[in-house]
Amino acid sequence: MKRNLLKTAIAFCVVGAGLGSLYGQEGYKAPLAESVSPVTMADDAELDNMVFPTSEWQTFADVSWYSDAVNEFTLTTEAQLADLSKLVKEGNSFSGKTISLGNDLDLGEHLWTAIGYTYRTPFFGNFDGKHHTIKNLKVYRGDNGDFLGLFGYYASGNLKDLTIDGGMVRGKDTAGVLVGNFTSGATMSNCHIKNGKLLGVYDPNYTTSAFNVGLLCGSVTSSSVVDYCSAEGVIKGFQQVGGLVGSPWNKAVIKNSYFKGKVIGAYFVGGLVGFSTFAFSPNSEVLIEDCYAMAEVMGAEHVGGFYGGLQVGKIKNSYSVSTVDGASGTVGGFVGSIGGGGILENAHFNKTVAPMSGYGDAPAPGVGLMGHTTEAMKVQSFLDLLNNNRTPEKWKFESGVNEGYPVIYDAATMGVSEIKKPDQVSIYPTVAKDKLYLSDKAQTYTYQVLDVTGRVLKSGKTNASVEVGDLNRGVYLLKLENGQGYTVHKFMKD
Known part of the structure; x- marks a missing residue:
């Protein structure tokens, strides 16, 4: 059944204020959109048949590296990283401290416990991946698990220059392969998910399950920033499901980023982002800028190739090349539904692969959304639209890359935090x-x-x-x- 978004917002104001008492940890998560009805979602054997170890990395933690008197650490083994998880779970927030990786790591042998296990034990430190890769991350702590990922609850610090390849996550909600909840002014740059798999387990008797799930982050909230990041893989949840981020909220910023893969859900399902809603403070809009999604998106209501439901926020200079399969009228080639506080500015979608309206619900005034054929999105005039007379230009074509669609100009430096002029070597x-x-x-x-x-x-x-x-x-x-x-x-x- 189609719902009026104003009623949705009112429902949030009533329900969201009491989330902490109603659902325990949910008071520290991005808010739920609305009460919803059980539905049957598409199956995905790749996710439903994931197999996890029974042993846990924390059993093998190496405690020898840590000293309270030191503020910067370089970790070179899986056991050392497991001890970081253990220390944070025991209450060490690592505020003011920096962790760097010294090697690529493979976490496939045992189950991983998220760094920042709950909102009571968050990680406040800085984490520098030094352009290393963590392979075969496996996170599962029962089908009721929340705050899941390499990090569970990450607050205030700077996370950068890290790739996770082959990560698998299964749990109830607020889950990402990299971070479950990214919050409180935290910043993320040059972080990437390759071959990721995430399953938010849906219980039809408890419709607040399987929400706030995204392959990179479950939620990005409270003035936190995601910049030059990407995710590729498959994700399934019930509500507020996004390829990159499930739920950005309260001044969250996502820019220069993309998702490629498959997104399956029921309500508020998007190729890049699932849902964003009102916050209680003024000027609390979400900003999505210079991003794209190339996805296969499936859902029931509020389903979009780029965004599921945009109640409050702005999307600028972005595009979608996503197929969209939805069961109701709140389905769009770019966005499923737009509330009165939603703004689209220089937004675009491929109407060849998504032959439908760009939005499901009636748009807010001044929606800047255009549909294009595949051929039209691979020529200079489309590039000019995306760049929008900016200097320097943000988007470009790169021969043999991205199926001929534009890439973010600075994407050539993703994974490289600074480029210095070559002087000694060529x-x-x-x-x-x-x-x-x-x-x-x-x-x-x-x-x-x-x-x-x-x-x-x-x-x-x-x-x-x-x-x-x-x-x-x-x-x-x-x-x-x-x-x-x-x-x-x-x-x-x-």
Whole structure:
């Protein structure tokens, strides 16, 4: 049954104020949209058949690295990272401290306990992935588990330069592969999910289950910022389900980011974001800017290729190339429903793959939304629309990348926190078939080969050359670091 969004907002004001007493930890989560009816959702064997270990990483935690007197730590083993989770669960918030990764890690052997297990034991520190990858994260603490991910409750700190490849998460709500709830002015940059799987377990007898789920973050709230991040994979939940973020709220900002994959849900389901609603303070709108979604989106009501339900907030300079399958009229190629506080400004969707209206409910005044054919979204005039007369330009075309659709201009530096001008070393040839050669062979460099979205494809050490013959044709980045600084070089693989 189709619902009036004004009634939804009123329902939130009544219900949301008492969430803490009604649902325990829910008072510390992004608010629920509305009371909803049970529905049957699409099955997904890839998610329904996930298998998790029974042993837990905290049993094998290495406590030897930590000292109260030290503020900066570099962790190099899975057992050390497990001890970080254990220390935070025991009440050490790590406020004012910084954790860095010194190696790629593989967490596939045991179950992971989120760093910041509940709202009572949040992580307040900084976490620098140093462009490393954590593989095979597995998070499951029963079908009633919440605050799930590598981090459960992350508040105030800075999280950057980290990739999770092959993460699997299953639980009740407020779940992401990277973070369950990202809040209180926290900042995230250059973080990426590859091959992610997340299942929010839905109980038809308890319709507040399986909400606030996103492959990157379940919720982003209270002036927190997500910048230059991405997620690729499959996610399923019941309510407020987004490919990247389930529920942004109260001055949350998401920019320069994208999702690719499959999103399954019932209510408020979107290719990038599920739902955002009113906050109780003034000027509390959500901002989504320079983002895109390339998804297969399935739901019942308030279903959109980019956004499920936008009650309050602004979406700017963004596009969707998503198929959309919904059961009601509140289904749109770009956004399922728009409330009186929702603004679309220079928003676009592919009407070839989503042959329907761009929005499900009647739009708010001044909605700036356009539908385009596939061909029209791969030409200069569309790029000009996205860039919107800005200098420098934000979007560009990159040959052989993103199926011919625009990419974020600075996406070529995703995963690279700063680019320094090359002065001591250069590479040749810049169009390579098998190898890249270094001009400076007197010292050894640590290298990373990245794609234009900043994902690390290979890494190692060299003082002479880097093998690139196994790469597909396209544009890549080579990062070289020698302990005194680093340079980043662009090259093409022939």
